[in-house]
Amino acid sequence: MISHEELMWKYLDGECTAEEKNHADMLMKSDSGFRMMYDQYSKLDSLLAKTTYQEPTAEFKIKLTETLAASLTKVRPVNQLKWIVSPAWLIILTVAGAIGLIVAGLSTSSSASVFQYFNMPDQRIFSMVTLVCAGFVLLSLLDLFLKKSFIKNRGVTAIMA
Amino acid sequence: MRNQYRHTYMQEVILQEGIVKGLMIGDRKAVAAFVDQYSGFIYNVCHKVLLNRPEAEEATQDTMLKVLKAIGGFDVGSSFKAWCYTIAYRTAIDYQRRQRPTTDVEAVSALAWTGGSDDGILQAENRTAVTSLLRHLDEESRVIISLFYLEEKNIREIEEITGLTESNIKIKLFRARKELARHAPKYFEKV
Numbered sequence: 475m476i477s478h479e480e481l482m483w484k485y486l487d488g489e490c491t492a493e494e495k496n497h498a499d500m501l502m503k504s505d506s507g508f509r510m511m512y513d514q515y516s517k518l519d520s521l522l523a524k525t526t527y528q529e530p531t532a533e534f535k536i537k538l539t540e541t542l543a544a545s546l547t548k549v550r551p552v553n554q555l556k557w558i559v560s561p562a563w564l565i566i567l568t569v570a571g572a573i574g575l576i577v578a579g580l581s582t583s584s585s586a587s588v589f590q591y592f593n594m595p596d597q598r599i600f601s602m603v604t605l606v607c608a609g610f611v612l613l614s615l616l617d618l619f620l621k622k623s624f625i626k627n628r629g630v631t632a633i634m635a
Numbered sequence: 636m637r638n639q640y641r642h643t644y645m646q647e648v649i650l651q652e653g654i655v656k657g658l659m660i661g662d663r664k665a666v667a668a669f670v671d672q673y674s675g676f677i678y679n680v681c682h683k684v685l686l687n688r689p690e691a692e693e694a695t696q697d698t699m700l701k702v703l704k705a706i707g708g709f710d711v712g713s714s715f716k717a718w719c720y721t722i723a724y725r726t727a728i729d730y731q732r733r734q735r736p737t738t739d740v741e742a743v744s745a746l747a748w749t750g751g752s753d754d755g756i757l758q759a760e761n762r763t764a765v766t767s768l769l770r771h772l773d774e775e776s777r778v779i780i781s782l783f784y785l786e787e788k789n790i791r792e793i794e795e796i797t798g799l800t801e802s803n804i805k806i807k808l809f810r811a812r813k814e815l816a817r818h819a820p821k822y823f824e825k826v
Contacts, residue, residue: 479813479816480809483809483812487788488788514816514819514820515816517819518812518815518816518819521761521764521765522765522780522784522815523784524758524761525758525761525762525765526679526765526780526781526784526785527675527679527781527784527785528678528679528682528762529675530674530675530678530692530695534674534692534695535670535671535674538670538674538695538696538699539666539667539670541696541700542666542669542670542699542700542703543663543666543667545700545703545704546661546663546666546703
Protein backbone atom coordinates (compact mmCIF):
# COMPACT_ATOMS: atom_id res chain seq x y z
CA MET A 475 0.00 0.00 0.00
CA ILE A 476 1.53 3.31 -1.04
CA SER A 477 1.45 6.38 1.21
CA HIS A 478 -1.04 9.20 0.65
CA GLU A 479 1.81 11.46 -0.42
CA GLU A 480 3.04 9.00 -3.05
CA LEU A 481 -0.51 8.42 -4.23
CA MET A 482 -1.06 12.17 -4.53
CA TRP A 483 1.97 12.71 -6.78
CA LYS A 484 1.01 9.75 -8.95
CA TYR A 485 -2.49 11.19 -9.16
CA LEU A 486 -1.18 14.61 -10.20
CA ASP A 487 1.26 13.10 -12.72
CA GLY A 488 -1.53 10.95 -14.20
CA GLU A 489 0.39 7.78 -13.40
CA CYS A 490 -2.18 6.05 -11.17
CA THR A 491 -3.48 2.59 -12.01
CA ALA A 492 -7.29 2.27 -12.24
CA GLU A 493 -7.38 0.90 -8.68
CA GLU A 494 -5.18 3.71 -7.31
CA LYS A 495 -7.25 6.34 -9.12
CA ASN A 496 -10.48 4.98 -7.62
CA HIS A 497 -8.86 5.03 -4.18
CA ALA A 498 -7.68 8.63 -4.68
CA ASP A 499 -11.12 9.71 -5.95
CA MET A 500 -12.70 8.13 -2.91
CA LEU A 501 -10.26 9.91 -0.56
CA MET A 502 -10.97 13.21 -2.31
CA LYS A 503 -14.64 12.80 -1.42
CA SER A 504 -14.27 11.48 2.09
CA ASP A 505 -10.96 12.77 3.52
CA SER A 506 -10.63 16.55 4.08
CA GLY A 507 -6.91 16.15 4.87
CA PHE A 508 -6.33 14.50 1.51
CA ARG A 509 -8.30 17.27 -0.22
CA MET A 510 -6.19 19.91 1.49
CA MET A 511 -3.07 18.05 0.45
CA TYR A 512 -4.39 17.99 -3.12
CA ASP A 513 -4.89 21.78 -3.09
CA GLN A 514 -1.37 22.39 -1.84
CA TYR A 515 0.37 19.86 -4.06
CA SER A 516 -1.50 20.79 -7.23
CA LYS A 517 -0.60 24.43 -6.60
CA LEU A 518 3.04 23.51 -6.16
CA ASP A 519 2.93 21.24 -9.22
CA SER A 520 1.48 23.91 -11.50
CA LEU A 521 3.86 26.54 -10.11
CA LEU A 522 6.83 24.30 -10.85
CA ALA A 523 5.51 23.47 -14.31
CA LYS A 524 4.95 27.16 -15.14
CA THR A 525 8.17 28.61 -13.80
CA THR A 526 10.78 25.88 -14.05
CA TYR A 527 11.75 26.66 -17.63
CA GLN A 528 13.55 29.95 -17.98
CA GLU A 529 14.10 31.19 -21.49
CA PRO A 530 17.48 32.86 -21.95
CA THR A 531 17.09 36.47 -23.07
CA ALA A 532 17.26 37.36 -26.77
CA GLU A 533 20.30 39.60 -26.14
CA PHE A 534 22.12 36.72 -24.48
CA LYS A 535 21.33 34.42 -27.43
CA ILE A 536 22.62 36.98 -29.93
CA LYS A 537 25.82 37.51 -27.93
CA LEU A 538 26.22 33.75 -27.59
CA THR A 539 25.83 33.17 -31.33
CA GLU A 540 28.43 35.85 -32.05
CA THR A 541 30.89 34.43 -29.51
CA LEU A 542 30.50 30.89 -30.82
CA ALA A 543 30.76 31.99 -34.46
CA ALA A 544 33.94 33.93 -33.65
CA SER A 545 35.50 30.89 -32.03
CA LEU A 546 34.54 28.70 -34.95
CA THR A 547 37.34 26.89 -36.67
CA LYS A 548 36.86 24.13 -39.12
CA VAL A 549 36.78 21.04 -36.99
CA ARG A 550 37.90 17.88 -38.70
CA PRO A 551 35.67 14.98 -37.74
CA VAL A 552 37.64 12.30 -35.96
CA ASN A 553 35.98 9.56 -37.96
CA GLN A 554 36.43 11.16 -41.40
CA LEU A 555 38.85 8.45 -42.61
CA LYS A 556 37.16 5.72 -40.63
CA TRP A 557 36.21 3.69 -43.72
CA ILE A 558 39.90 3.05 -44.60
CA VAL A 559 40.56 1.30 -41.29
CA SER A 560 37.08 -0.16 -41.17
CA PRO A 561 36.95 -3.66 -39.67
CA ALA A 562 34.76 -4.62 -42.64
CA TRP A 563 37.85 -4.96 -44.85
CA LEU A 564 39.56 -7.20 -42.32
CA ILE A 565 36.43 -9.29 -41.91
CA ILE A 566 36.19 -9.75 -45.70
CA LEU A 567 39.89 -10.73 -45.91
CA THR A 568 39.61 -13.13 -42.98
CA VAL A 569 36.48 -14.81 -44.31
CA ALA A 570 38.06 -15.09 -47.79
CA GLY A 571 41.23 -16.53 -46.24
CA ALA A 572 39.31 -19.00 -44.11
CA ILE A 573 37.25 -20.14 -47.12
CA GLY A 574 40.49 -20.50 -49.10
CA LEU A 575 42.05 -22.64 -46.37
CA ILE A 576 38.93 -24.82 -46.05
CA VAL A 577 38.75 -25.33 -49.83
CA ALA A 578 42.45 -26.17 -49.92
CA GLY A 579 41.99 -28.59 -47.02
CA LEU A 580 38.99 -30.28 -48.65
CA SER A 581 40.75 -30.58 -52.00
CA THR A 582 43.55 -32.66 -50.47
CA SER A 583 42.93 -36.38 -49.89
CA SER A 584 44.98 -37.16 -46.73
CA SER A 585 46.41 -35.45 -43.65
CA ALA A 586 49.94 -35.95 -44.97
CA SER A 587 49.17 -34.08 -48.16
CA VAL A 588 47.46 -31.31 -46.13
CA PHE A 589 50.69 -30.89 -44.22
CA GLN A 590 52.64 -30.83 -47.49
CA TYR A 591 50.20 -28.35 -48.95
CA PHE A 592 50.53 -25.90 -46.04
CA ASN A 593 54.29 -26.39 -45.95
CA MET A 594 54.63 -24.75 -49.38
CA PRO A 595 56.10 -21.20 -49.01
CA ASP A 596 53.25 -19.34 -50.75
CA GLN A 597 50.60 -21.24 -48.73
CA ARG A 598 52.42 -20.45 -45.50
CA ILE A 599 52.30 -16.73 -46.36
CA PHE A 600 48.60 -17.09 -47.21
CA SER A 601 47.89 -18.81 -43.85
CA MET A 602 49.90 -16.20 -41.97
CA VAL A 603 48.02 -13.30 -43.62
CA THR A 604 44.71 -14.96 -42.72
CA LEU A 605 45.78 -15.44 -39.10
CA VAL A 606 46.97 -11.81 -38.84
CA CYS A 607 43.66 -10.60 -40.30
CA ALA A 608 41.76 -12.77 -37.82
CA GLY A 609 43.81 -11.20 -35.02
CA PHE A 610 42.96 -7.70 -36.27
CA VAL A 611 39.27 -8.62 -36.46
CA LEU A 612 39.33 -9.82 -32.87
CA LEU A 613 41.11 -6.64 -31.75
CA SER A 614 38.66 -4.48 -33.72
CA LEU A 615 35.71 -6.24 -32.09
CA LEU A 616 37.31 -5.69 -28.69
CA ASP A 617 37.83 -2.03 -29.62
CA LEU A 618 34.17 -1.67 -30.63
CA PHE A 619 33.11 -3.29 -27.36
CA LEU A 620 35.22 -0.96 -25.22
CA LYS A 621 34.79 2.16 -27.34
CA LYS A 622 31.45 3.34 -26.00
CA SER A 623 32.33 3.36 -22.34
CA PHE A 624 36.04 4.19 -22.56
CA ILE A 625 36.17 6.88 -25.27
CA LYS A 626 32.96 8.51 -24.07
CA ASN A 627 34.25 8.89 -20.50
CA ARG A 628 37.69 9.96 -21.65
CA GLY A 629 36.14 12.50 -24.03
CA VAL A 630 34.07 14.17 -21.32
CA THR A 631 37.00 14.15 -18.88
CA ALA A 632 39.26 15.73 -21.50
CA ILE A 633 36.68 18.47 -22.16
CA MET A 634 36.35 19.22 -18.49
CA ALA A 635 40.14 19.43 -17.99
CA MET B 636 0.67 9.48 -27.53
CA ARG B 637 3.30 6.89 -28.35
CA ASN B 638 3.25 7.82 -32.05
CA GLN B 639 3.52 11.47 -31.16
CA TYR B 640 6.52 10.69 -28.93
CA ARG B 641 8.17 8.70 -31.71
CA HIS B 642 7.57 11.48 -34.20
CA THR B 643 9.10 14.08 -31.91
CA TYR B 644 11.99 11.74 -31.18
CA MET B 645 12.66 11.18 -34.90
CA GLN B 646 12.47 14.90 -35.59
CA GLU B 647 14.96 15.50 -32.80
CA VAL B 648 17.33 12.83 -34.15
CA ILE B 649 17.27 14.40 -37.64
CA LEU B 650 17.76 17.89 -36.22
CA GLN B 651 20.57 16.70 -33.95
CA GLU B 652 22.32 14.99 -36.86
CA GLY B 653 22.14 18.15 -38.99
CA ILE B 654 23.47 20.37 -36.21
CA VAL B 655 26.30 17.99 -35.28
CA LYS B 656 27.42 17.57 -38.92
CA GLY B 657 27.23 21.34 -39.45
CA LEU B 658 29.28 22.06 -36.34
CA MET B 659 31.87 19.50 -37.42
CA ILE B 660 32.50 21.29 -40.71
CA GLY B 661 32.35 24.73 -39.09
CA ASP B 662 29.04 25.87 -40.60
CA ARG B 663 27.83 29.20 -39.16
CA LYS B 664 24.18 28.30 -39.75
CA ALA B 665 24.69 25.20 -37.62
CA VAL B 666 26.03 27.41 -34.83
CA ALA B 667 22.89 29.56 -35.00
CA ALA B 668 20.74 26.40 -34.95
CA PHE B 669 22.78 25.02 -32.06
CA VAL B 670 22.14 28.20 -30.04
CA ASP B 671 18.48 28.21 -31.03
CA GLN B 672 17.81 24.56 -30.16
CA TYR B 673 20.11 23.86 -27.23
CA SER B 674 20.91 27.13 -25.42
CA GLY B 675 17.60 27.03 -23.51
CA PHE B 676 18.17 23.47 -22.34
CA ILE B 677 21.82 24.10 -21.38
CA TYR B 678 20.94 27.39 -19.70
CA ASN B 679 18.25 25.71 -17.59
CA VAL B 680 20.59 22.93 -16.47
CA CYS B 681 23.22 25.54 -15.47
CA HIS B 682 20.62 27.76 -13.86
CA LYS B 683 19.23 24.98 -11.69
CA VAL B 684 22.69 24.23 -10.36
CA LEU B 685 23.76 27.86 -9.84
CA LEU B 686 20.38 29.57 -9.19
CA ASN B 687 21.94 32.76 -10.41
CA ARG B 688 21.22 34.32 -13.79
CA PRO B 689 24.58 35.99 -14.65
CA GLU B 690 26.61 32.95 -13.64
CA ALA B 691 24.21 30.60 -15.43
CA GLU B 692 24.72 32.65 -18.60
CA GLU B 693 28.48 32.48 -18.19
CA ALA B 694 28.35 28.71 -17.60
CA THR B 695 26.07 28.28 -20.62
CA GLN B 696 28.52 30.12 -22.86
CA ASP B 697 31.41 28.12 -21.46
CA THR B 698 29.53 24.84 -22.00
CA MET B 699 28.67 25.68 -25.59
CA LEU B 700 32.26 26.66 -26.35
CA LYS B 701 33.43 23.33 -24.88
CA VAL B 702 30.88 21.46 -27.01
CA LEU B 703 32.08 23.29 -30.12
CA LYS B 704 35.72 22.62 -29.30
CA ALA B 705 35.16 18.93 -28.67
CA ILE B 706 32.56 18.21 -31.37
CA GLY B 707 35.09 16.24 -33.44
CA GLY B 708 35.23 13.62 -30.70
CA PHE B 709 31.46 13.26 -30.35
CA ASP B 710 30.20 9.72 -30.97
CA VAL B 711 27.58 10.32 -33.69
CA GLY B 712 25.57 7.27 -32.63
CA SER B 713 24.89 8.60 -29.12
CA SER B 714 22.56 11.33 -27.84
CA PHE B 715 23.85 14.84 -28.41
CA LYS B 716 21.46 16.22 -25.80
CA ALA B 717 22.80 13.81 -23.17
CA TRP B 718 26.36 14.78 -24.11
CA CYS B 719 25.53 18.49 -23.78
CA TYR B 720 23.81 17.76 -20.44
CA THR B 721 26.91 16.04 -19.02
CA ILE B 722 29.18 18.92 -20.04
CA ALA B 723 26.69 21.57 -18.84
CA TYR B 724 26.14 19.87 -15.47
CA ARG B 725 29.86 19.45 -14.78
CA THR B 726 30.65 22.99 -15.94
CA ALA B 727 27.94 24.40 -13.68
CA ILE B 728 29.23 22.35 -10.73
CA ASP B 729 32.73 23.78 -11.37
CA TYR B 730 31.27 27.29 -11.39
CA GLN B 731 29.39 26.57 -8.19
CA ARG B 732 32.55 25.49 -6.40
CA ARG B 733 34.13 28.87 -7.03
CA GLN B 734 30.86 30.79 -6.62
CA ARG B 735 31.07 33.86 -4.41
CA PRO B 736 28.35 34.35 -1.83
CA THR B 737 25.95 36.84 -3.41
CA THR B 738 22.75 38.63 -2.57
CA ASP B 739 19.67 37.24 -4.29
CA VAL B 740 20.55 38.49 -7.78
CA GLU B 741 17.76 36.29 -9.13
CA ALA B 742 15.07 38.30 -7.43
CA VAL B 743 16.42 41.55 -8.84
CA SER B 744 16.87 40.19 -12.36
CA ALA B 745 13.45 38.49 -12.27
CA LEU B 746 11.76 41.80 -11.47
CA ALA B 747 13.80 43.59 -14.13
CA TRP B 748 12.39 41.07 -16.56
CA THR B 749 8.72 41.77 -16.06
CA GLY B 750 8.26 44.58 -18.53
CA GLY B 751 6.02 46.33 -15.99
CA SER B 752 2.78 44.38 -16.59
CA ASP B 753 0.82 42.90 -13.65
CA ASP B 754 1.04 39.41 -15.17
CA GLY B 755 4.76 39.90 -15.62
CA ILE B 756 5.21 40.99 -12.01
CA LEU B 757 3.18 38.02 -10.74
CA GLN B 758 5.22 35.69 -12.94
CA ALA B 759 8.45 37.24 -11.64
CA GLU B 760 7.26 36.84 -8.03
CA ASN B 761 6.39 33.21 -8.70
CA ARG B 762 9.77 32.66 -10.31
CA THR B 763 11.55 34.20 -7.33
CA ALA B 764 9.48 32.09 -4.93
CA VAL B 765 10.32 28.91 -6.86
CA THR B 766 14.01 29.82 -7.01
CA SER B 767 14.04 30.37 -3.24
CA LEU B 768 12.15 27.12 -2.73
CA LEU B 769 14.61 25.20 -4.90
CA ARG B 770 17.47 26.32 -2.67
CA HIS B 771 16.26 23.69 -0.18
CA LEU B 772 17.37 20.94 -2.59
CA ASP B 773 20.78 19.74 -3.66
CA GLU B 774 21.97 20.50 -7.22
CA GLU B 775 21.18 17.08 -8.66
CA SER B 776 17.61 17.11 -7.32
CA ARG B 777 17.08 20.63 -8.65
CA VAL B 778 18.23 19.54 -12.11
CA ILE B 779 16.02 16.42 -12.03
CA ILE B 780 12.98 18.48 -10.99
CA SER B 781 13.78 20.93 -13.76
CA LEU B 782 14.17 18.20 -16.39
CA PHE B 783 10.95 16.55 -15.22
CA TYR B 784 8.90 19.65 -15.99
CA LEU B 785 11.04 20.65 -18.96
CA GLU B 786 10.49 17.27 -20.61
CA GLU B 787 6.78 17.34 -19.75
CA LYS B 788 7.02 14.64 -17.08
CA ASN B 789 8.60 12.15 -19.49
CA ILE B 790 10.78 9.91 -17.30
CA ARG B 791 12.19 8.03 -20.29
CA GLU B 792 13.59 11.25 -21.69
CA ILE B 793 15.25 12.09 -18.35
CA GLU B 794 16.66 8.57 -18.25
CA GLU B 795 18.33 9.12 -21.62
CA ILE B 796 19.67 12.55 -20.73
CA THR B 797 21.03 11.78 -17.27
CA GLY B 798 21.90 8.10 -17.64
CA LEU B 799 20.08 7.36 -14.35
CA THR B 800 17.66 4.45 -14.07
CA GLU B 801 13.89 4.95 -14.03
CA SER B 802 13.53 3.84 -10.42
CA ASN B 803 16.43 6.05 -9.34
CA ILE B 804 14.85 9.08 -11.03
CA LYS B 805 11.46 8.33 -9.46
CA ILE B 806 12.96 8.04 -5.97
CA LYS B 807 14.96 11.28 -6.34
CA LEU B 808 11.91 13.03 -7.75
CA PHE B 809 9.67 11.86 -4.93
CA ARG B 810 12.15 12.92 -2.24
CA ALA B 811 12.72 16.29 -3.91
CA ARG B 812 9.01 17.07 -4.23
CA LYS B 813 8.41 15.90 -0.68
CA GLU B 814 11.04 18.38 0.50
CA LEU B 815 9.58 21.15 -1.65
CA ALA B 816 6.07 20.46 -0.34
CA ARG B 817 7.42 20.69 3.21
CA HIS B 818 8.87 24.16 2.63
CA ALA B 819 6.25 25.42 0.15
CA PRO B 820 3.76 26.97 2.66
CA LYS B 821 6.37 29.62 3.59
CA TYR B 822 6.58 30.71 -0.04
CA PHE B 823 2.92 30.31 -0.98
CA GLU B 824 2.02 33.17 1.32
CA LYS B 825 4.22 35.46 -0.77
CA VAL B 826 2.83 34.33 -4.12
